[in-house]
Structure formats: structure tokens, C-alpha cells
Amino acid sequence: MKIIGHGGKEIVERVMDPRQAVDKIRGLTRIPIRDQLAREVVMLSYGFFTPLQGFMTKADVDGVVANMRLTDGTVWSIPIVFDLANEEIDAKRIKQGDTLLLTYQDQPMATLDVEEIFSYDLQKMAEKIYGTAEEKHPGCARTYKYADRFIGGKVTLVNPPKMSEPFDRFFFTPRQLRAKIAEKGWLRSVAHQTRNVPHSGHEWLMKGSWIACHGDLPVEKIVTGIVVSAVMGEKRKGDYIDEAIVLTHDALRTYGYFREDVHITSIVLWDMRYAGPKEAIFHAILRTNLGLTHHMFGRDHAGVGTYYDPYDAHRIFDTISEDDLRIKPIRVLAWWFCPVCGEVTYSGLCGHTKERQNFSGTVVRSIIQDGVRPPRIIFRPEVFDLIMETAEKYGFGSPYVGDEYLAKRNPLFTVPPLKL
Amino acid sequence: MKIIGHGGKEIVERVMDPRQAVDKIRGLTRIPIRDQLAREVVMLSYGFFTPLQGFMTKADVDGVVANMRLTDGTVWSIPIVFDLANEEIDAKRIKQGDTLLLTYQDQPMATLDVEEIFSYDLQKMAEKIYGTAEEKHPGCARTYKYADRFIGGKVTLVNPPKMSEPFDRFFFTPRQLRAKIAEKGWLRSVAHQTRNVPHSGHEWLMKGSWIACHGDLPVEKIVTGIVVSAVMGEKRKGDYIDEAIVLTHDALRTYGYFREDVHITSIVLWDMRYAGPKEAIFHAILRTNLGLTHHMFGRDHAGVGTYYDPYDAHRIFDTISEDDLRIKPIRVLAWWFCPVCGEVTYSGLCGHTKERQNFSGTVVRSIIQDGVRPPRIIFRPEVFDLIMETAEKYGFGSPYVGDEYLAKRNPLFTVPPLKL
Numbered sequence: 001m002k003i004i005g006h007g008g009k010e011i012v013e014r015v016m017d018p019r020q021a022v023d024k025i026r027g028l029t030r031i032p033i034r035d036q037l038a039r040e041v042v043m044l045s046y047g048f049f050t051p052l053q054g055f056m057t058k059a060d061v062d063g064v065v066a067n068m069r070l071t072d073g074t075v076w077s078i079p080i081v082f083d084l085a086n087e088e089i090d091a092k093r094i095k096q097g098d099t100l101l102l103t104y105q106d107q108p109m110a111t112l113d114v115e116e117i118f119s120y121d122l123q124k125m126a127e128k129i130y131g132t133a134e135e136k137h138p139g140c141a142r143t144y145k146y147a148d149r150f151i152g153g154k155v156t157l158v159n160p161p162k163m164s165e166p167f168d169r170f171f172f173t174p175r176q177l178r179a180k181i182a183e184k185g186w187l188r189s190v191a192h193q194t195r196n197v198p199h200s201g202h203e204w205l206m207k208g209s210w211i212a213c214h215g216d217l218p219v220e221k222i223v224t225g226i227v228v229s230a231v232m233g234e235k236r237k238g239d240y241i242d243e244a245i246v247l248t249h250d251a252l253r254t255y256g257y258f259r260e261d262v263h264i265t266s267i268v269l270w271d272m273r274y275a276g277p278k279e280a281i282f283h284a285i286l287r288t289n290l291g292l293t294h295h296m297f298g299r300d301h302a303g304v305g306t307y308y309d310p311y312d313a314h315r316i317f318d319t320i321s322e323d324d325l326r327i328k329p330i331r332v333l334a335w336w337f338c339p340v341c342g343e344v345t346y347s348g349l350c351g352h353t354k355e356r357q358n359f360s361g362t363v364v365r366s367i368i369q370d371g372v373r374p375p376r377i378i379f380r381p382e383v384f385d386l387i388m389e390t391a392e393k394y395g396f397g398s399p400y401v402g403d404e405y406l407a408k409r410n411p412l413f414t415v416p417p418l419k420l
Numbered sequence: 421m422k423i424i425g426h427g428g429k430e431i432v433e434r435v436m437d438p439r440q441a442v443d444k445i446r447g448l449t450r451i452p453i454r455d456q457l458a459r460e461v462v463m464l465s466y467g468f469f470t471p472l473q474g475f476m477t478k479a480d481v482d483g484v485v486a487n488m489r490l491t492d493g494t495v496w497s498i499p500i501v502f503d504l505a506n507e508e509i510d511a512k513r514i515k516q517g518d519t520l521l522l523t524y525q526d527q528p529m530a531t532l533d534v535e536e537i538f539s540y541d542l543q544k545m546a547e548k549i550y551g552t553a554e555e556k557h558p559g560c561a562r563t564y565k566y567a568d569r570f571i572g573g574k575v576t577l578v579n580p581p582k583m584s585e586p587f588d589r590f591f592f593t594p595r596q597l598r599a600k601i602a603e604k605g606w607l608r609s610v611a612h613q614t615r616n617v618p619h620s621g622h623e624w625l626m627k628g629s630w631i632a633c634h635g636d637l638p639v640e641k642i643v644t645g646i647v648v649s650a651v652m653g654e655k656r657k658g659d660y661i662d663e664a665i666v667l668t669h670d671a672l673r674t675y676g677y678f679r680e681d682v683h684i685t686s687i688v689l690w691d692m693r694y695a696g697p698k699e700a701i702f703h704a705i706l707r708t709n710l711g712l713t714h715h716m717f718g719r720d721h722a723g724v725g726t727y728y729d730p731y732d733a734h735r736i737f738d739t740i741s742e743d744d745l746r747i748k749p750i751r752v753l754a755w756w757f758c759p760v761c762g763e764v765t766y767s768g769l770c771g772h773t774k775e776r777q778n779f780s781g782t783v784v785r786s787i788i789q790d791g792v793r794p795p796r797i798i799f800r801p802e803v804f805d806l807i808m809e810t811a812e813k814y815g816f817g818s819p820y821v822g823d824e825y826l827a828k829r830n831p832l833f834t835v836p837p838l839k840l
Contacts, residue, residue, distance in 0.1 A: 207769050211631045214768075216714070218738065219751045220731050222768060256771035257761060294636070311640050318638065331639045341677060342796045343763045348634075348642060349627050351676035376762045 057152030276308030477572030696728030
């Protein structure tokens with residue numbers, strides 16, 4: 001049966017059995033790739049980026065930059081490109097028509113068919129995608145770091161990586177997640193994009209979005225689910241460590257803050273671009289491919305600094321038709337703690353605007369750094385304890401990314417040894 | 421502009437200026453009517469019961485009893501009938517073609533065109549509407565009390581009643597409520613049917629239904645509202661007094677538990693039939709006519725005893741198409757207090773099924789009778805204080821209906837003196 005993803009296209013799956021691949025890849029030119037590209041290779045190969053079958057050619061980048069569409073008309077908001085230095089291209093005599101063997105962790109991982117080698121105006125790319133060309137913007141900075149040229153072409157995973165503990169329990173390909181959703185019997189499911197450990201404001205963001213997503217469906221049997229889709233990728237100092245993010249989210253269900261039948265924790269591999277509205281579209285595409293019907297978007301989704309209005313990432317969905325993007329956005333205002341109501345409540349409903357307390361990242365951070373359990377209405381004690389546990393077990397004593405974590409952390413996945 | 425109500429029919433409005441009516445009604449046969457009929461005359465005349473223009477003829481009752489439809493095919497679930505004793509019919513020589521002058525509180529109130537005088541098998545009516553013929557069922561009991569015969573025909577209000585304080589602030593005709601909703605700028609609005617003073621379980625039933633109703637609409641400007649639609653009608657001992665119901669609901673907004681821009685309190689005049697699923701349909705029709713787009717239905721809506729399964733009133737909506745009933749049901753499970761979560765939460769989401777505490781009517785009643793302010797998470801202190809105030813001001817010392825309230829309460833409305 002065809003499984004249809006973004007753009008009405010069949011979910012891409014370009015994965016070979018390594019035993020069959022060895023004969024084909026022996027002797028190919030080897031290109032070691034960095035973390036970002038390795039993650040994108042995995043995503044591409046399993047169809048998270050459907051309809052993309054590989055890294056973009058120039059025409060597709062042009063379309064994305066100019067009007068947020070691929071050459072075939074499909075909505076696409078972020079360039080997915082494979083960069084390589086001129087020096088390496090020349091040294092290895094890479095040319096159109098070649099097939100390259102991408103290696104990671106010193107092992108063969110995937111092939112890349114060289115359809116096109118091109119250069120691109122990075123300033124223009126940054127300006128059009130991020131709405132700014134400032135290097136302070138982390139998305140622009142990432143863009144400016146691309147090497148001289150890009151190689152467009154299809155990717156095939158020839159040596160599927162093995163997800164590391166504890167991520168292995170949470171990694172589902174689009175096909176696997178769809179099977180899991182079918183097994184749960186969900187008719188609708190709403191994505192929660194996260195890079196945070198959840199306080200109760202996040203919990204209610206999810207709960208409220210589930211209710212909005214559930215809408216007017218019957219309730220005797222629950223047919224709506226929340227899919228936490230944690231973004232695992234490049235870490236910056238001060239971020240929550242990946243292990244804390246995924247394990248605390250999952251704990252919300254195991255400790256009963258979500259029922260077993262309404263909640264799944266999962267991960268995607270992606271280096272945040274902080275592209276605000278454009279990144280919101282990209283997240284929506286990702287979760288469309290994962291088989292979800294709805295996606296929650298809070299205030300200032302995927303924004304950074306003051307580059308975007310807090311509601312830019314809401315408004316952009318008004319410009320896109322349902323034919324172009326099947327997943328529906330659930331646009332959400334803040335959930336806050338209201339001392340008059342004595343609970344976490346929704347800013348769209350609660351009128352105690354003078355008394356209310358926002359969940360600020362800084363306050364939550366100081367709570368965690370104090371190490372004293374906050375009230376359960378703010379932070380679930382089991383979640384709080386688990387943050388401390390993961391800090392010890394995975395974070396070199398801290399739930400926040402530091403130099404030691406960056407240098408010595410468990411990798412998200414390892415590529416198994418493959419002898420050619 | 422035509423204002424369209426239930427069944428795609430224009431909202432009925434059969435109301436005359438008393439100064440113009442006097443000449444037409446002078447000399448008509450007078451029929452004093454009891455409270456239930458007076459309330460139904462008001463509802464009929466202002467179009468709350470659109471497309472009905474008056475009390476049902478036999479064919480309509482037959483349709484409602486047999487297949488929940490009027491003769492014109494419109495869905496209708498509860499007979500709206502005008503009963504009269506043979507003795508009175510004979511004494512006043514009432515016959516088909518007459519116009520009767522209905523009087524209430526000794527004043528002329530409305531006219532009734534006698535289109536048909538008929539009798540009906542009350543046991544059959546009860547059995548078909550309530551699913552039981554047992555006299556213990558209050559709807560059946562009400563049915564069996566009907567006098568010998570029914571008069572079907574159009575009703576015209578000739579002397580509009582004046583709503584009493586504090587109900588006057590909350591009475592909106594379908595046309596008035598639609599104007600108010602338009603003024604608020606709401607695109608969607610969800611009805612909360614109530615005969616209770618609200619504890620925080622009710623508050624969250626409303627809040628959750630608002631979120632479900634709001635769904636995937638943009639949020640920058642709030643375009644969804646909650647309309648509390650309190651049912652005011654025949655009281656039974658132990659019910660909350662009407663004044664407490666309507667004032668405490670309104671207080672939830674004035675004290676900020678609902679924002680000013682998301683909440684309206686209103687009333688309808690209706691003697692509860694406790695018909696469970698059939699009454700749910702009737703409530704949906706009422707609120708369709710009021711211009712609402714959604715209607716929340718909790719567990720055991722309008723049920724009594726063990727006559728209906730708690731979800732019968734949910735399931736019945738699966739049998740009716742959107743063409744037949746435009747308003748959409750928001751079907752809701754229980755909101756409960758969960759001591760693990762430390763808050764009121766939704767049983768569709770919270771997994772602490774062992775620890776959770778339901779809001780039982782008995783517990784809430786004992787809280788109120790103790791007179792000691794409960795935690796604000798259970799009962800808003802302002803609401804609680806207001807219950808006590810209304811008890812003093814309107815309830816002869818109690819927020820619950822007692823003999824004194826039944827005998828001496830302020831009427832919901834008074835019919836002004838009208839000299840013919």
C-alpha cells in the first residue's frame with residue numbers, strides 16, 4: 001500500500017541492506033561527513049523529508065528561496081543542501097554522474113548520486129529564508145559556514161545507524177510511527193515540537209492542543225493522540241541535554257500525567273535553524289510525513305532574538321492552502337500560572353492579566369539550578385527528579401549542555417562497522 | 421435580512437405591540453395558563469423554538485413521537501403542547517378556528533389560534549420520548565399530568581412580559597443574542613447548558629469546550645465565545661435557586677476566571693423534561709436558534725436516575741446529519757480534581773484514575789452547607805461568597821429551593837397590566 005506524505009507524494013524510503021550494498025559501494029570515492037549532514041542523510045533516507053530523495057539541486061534551492069516551493073510546486077521552506085569545499089571536490093575529482101560514499105564515524109553510511117555541483121549566493125539564501133542576513137542570527141551563521149559548493153542528488157542509506165540508548169526507544173521512521181498510530185487507533189494526532197524538559201506550562205500546551213485537535217469527535221473511545229516530537233541535533237551550551245528532554249517527556253506519561261492511550265514520545269534528527277515562520281512550516285512538513293494530522297504552535301515558535309514577531313509563525317499558515325499542507329496548525333497562546341485561579345490556565349480564557357505569572361525560561365532554569373523541588377503545579381516532582389538523574393547519568397552533573405557534554409556525550413547514533 | 425435558525429427556517433418572531441393588540445384581543449375567550457405554558461409561550465413567540473410558530477398539532481406530535489421529526493421533516497425531539505381540560509373546552513365552547521386570549525398573572529399575555537383540538541395517547545407519548553412509561557420518571561410524570569386534550573395552533577405575544585431582576589440582564593431573544601455575538605466578533609460560540617452553580621469542574625468543562633470549539637482558528641484575536649445558557653423553569657426542592665445559578669455563572673467572568681471577551685451569561689425559559697438524549701437534541705435546537713455554533717454535552721446530559729446510559733446523549737448525535745442539525749456537539753468526559761496533578765484536569769488525558777476525585781453533587785452540596793470556604797481550586801471564593809449572598813437576598817436563607825422559595829420567590833417575569 002502506498003503511504004502518502006507531504007505534497008501527496010509516497011513516503012520516501014531509500015535504505016539498502018548493507019549485505020547487498022557492499023558490492024555496489026566498494027571502490028566509491030569516500031567523503032567523510034559532519035554531524036549535521038549525517039543526521040540529514042538519515043532523515044532523507046527514511047522519508048522524514050518526503051518528497052525529497054536527497055540533497056537539493058540548484059533549481060530546488062532557487063524555488064525554496066524565491067517562493068517557498070520545490071520545482072514540482074510542493075511547499076518547502078528550508079534548503080536541505082550538501083556542501084563540500086572546492087579543495088575536496090578537486091582533490092577527489094568529483095564530477096556530475098559520480099556516486100559518492102558518505103562515511104561517518106569512519107564507517108560507510110550512505111551513497112550520494114552527484115546530479116549537480118553548484119554554488120549559491122549564501123547572503124541571498126540567508127536573507128530570503130531568515131528575513132535577515134545578520135550573522136548574529138544562528139541560521140544565517142550556519143548558512144555562511146557552508147563550504148564553497150553544493151552537491152545535489154539522491155541519497156541512499158547503505159549502512160543504517162543504530163540509535164544509542166536511551167534514544168533507541170523513541171526513534172520511529174515515518175512508516176514506523178504511522179504503524180504505531182494505527183495500532184493506537186488514533187484518527188487525529190497532534191505534534192508537540194520540543195527541545196525542552198516539560199514544566200506544567202508545556203504540559204498544558206499539549207493538553208490544550210489535544211483538546212483543540214480532538215474537537216467534536218466522540219469521546220467514548222479516545223481516538224486522538226499527542227506525539228511529542230523532540231528535536232535532537234546540534235547542541236549549544238546551556239541547552240537541555242538530549243537525554244533529559246526525551247526521558248522527562250516520556251515520564252509525563254509513565255507517571256500518569258498523560259494517559260497511556262493518548263501519548264507517544266518520539267524524536268527527529270534536526271539541527272534547528274531558528275527560522276521562525278519558515279521553520280514552523282518545515283516542522284509541519286516533518287510531522288505531516290510522520291503521519292500526524294495536527295501540529296501545535298505556541299508563541300514565538302522556533303524564533304530567536306527579536307527577528308520575528310511572536311505570531312509570525314502563526315500567520316504564515318494563513319497563506320498556505322490545505323492542498324499544499326495537509327497537517328493543520330493548532331495555534332496556541334500562552335498557558336500561564338495564575339495565582340488567583342490557583343492553577344495553570346490559558347491566557348485566551350483567564351482574565352487575571354495583572355496577577356498571572358508567565359513560565360519564563362529563566363525562572364524555570366533557576367528552579368532547576370536551586371535543586372529544590374518546586375510545587376507540583378509548576379513542575380512535576382517525578383520530572384524534576386528525573387532531570388537530576390539524567391544530569392548525573394548523562395550530563396556530567398548538569399542537565400544543561402556544557403563543554404564536557406559537547407566533547408564526550410553519547411552520540412545519538414552509531415554507524416556499525418562495515419567491511420567492504 | 422433573514423435570520424436563519426433551526427431547520428434552515430427564518431427565526432420566528434410573533435410579538436405585537438400591546439397598543440396595537442388591544443383592539444384585536446378585546447372580547448376573546450380568556451384562558452388562564454399555568455407557569456410552564458406561559459414560559460413556552462414566551463419561548464415560542466421570540467423564536468427560541470423555531471421553526472415552531474405555536475403549539476403542536478397532532479401530526480407534528482405524531483412525527484416527533486414516531487421519528488423525532490416535524491411533519492415538514494425538521495428534527496424535533498420533545499412535544500411542545502398546549503393542554504386543556506374537556507370541562508374548560510366545553511364551558512368556553514372552544515372550537516377550531518377560534519382565537520383564544522391566554523392570560524397569565526391575571527393579565528392578557530398572548531393569543532392562541534385554535535387550529536386543532538385533539539387528544540393523544542399519553543402513555544405512548546411518554547414511552548417514545550423518554551424510553552420508559554414509568555411514572556417515577558419526571559418527564560413521564562409531567563406527561564401524565566397533561567389535561568384531557570391538546571390545542572394546536574399559532575401563538576402571538578400581545579403583551580410581552582418584563583423579566584424580573586436579576587434575570588433581566590441575562591434574557592436575550594435569539595435575535596438579541598445573535599446581535600450580541602456579532603458585536604463580540606465571535607465566529608464560533610459554544611453553549612453551556614446549566615442548572616448549577618459552577619464549581620471549578622464546571623468551569624473547566626466550559627474552558628475545555630471552548631478550546632475544542634476554537635480548534636484550529638487563529639488566536640491573535642479571540643473569535644470564539646462561551647455562552648452560558650441557564651435553564652430557568654419549574655423548580656424542585658433541593659435545586660439551586662435560579663438567582664444563584666445565573667449570578668454565580670456571571671461572576672466567573674466579572675471576577676476574571678473568564679476574560680471579558682470570551683463569555684456571556686444568558687437564560688432560557690424551560691421546564692426540564694430529563695429526557696436524556698432527546699433532551700440533548702432539544703437543547704441543541706434551542707442553542708441553534710440562539711445563533712450558537714457548538715454545544716457542550718457532558719456525561720449523562722439531562723438524564724435522571726438510571727434511565728439512560730451516561731453516553732446516550734453523546735451517541736444520539738451520531739445518528740443525525742449536519743444538514744438536520746447545524747450546531748456541532750462538543751462531547752466531553754469528566755473533568756476531575758487530581759491530587760497527583762494538584763489541579764482540575766481532564767479524564768480523557770489524566771492517567772491517575774486511582775487517585776482522582778470526582779466532583780460529586782453531594783460533596784459540593786456538603787461544602788456549601790458547611791459554609792466554610794473550600795480551596796479555590798475546587799470552588800472560586802467569589803462564587804462561594806455570592807452563593808451565600810444570593811441565599812440571603814433571594815433564597816430565604818438557603819441557596820437551595822425550599823417551600824418558602826417555591827411559595828414566595830420573585831417570579832422570573834411579570835406580565836404588565838394591560839387594560840382592554
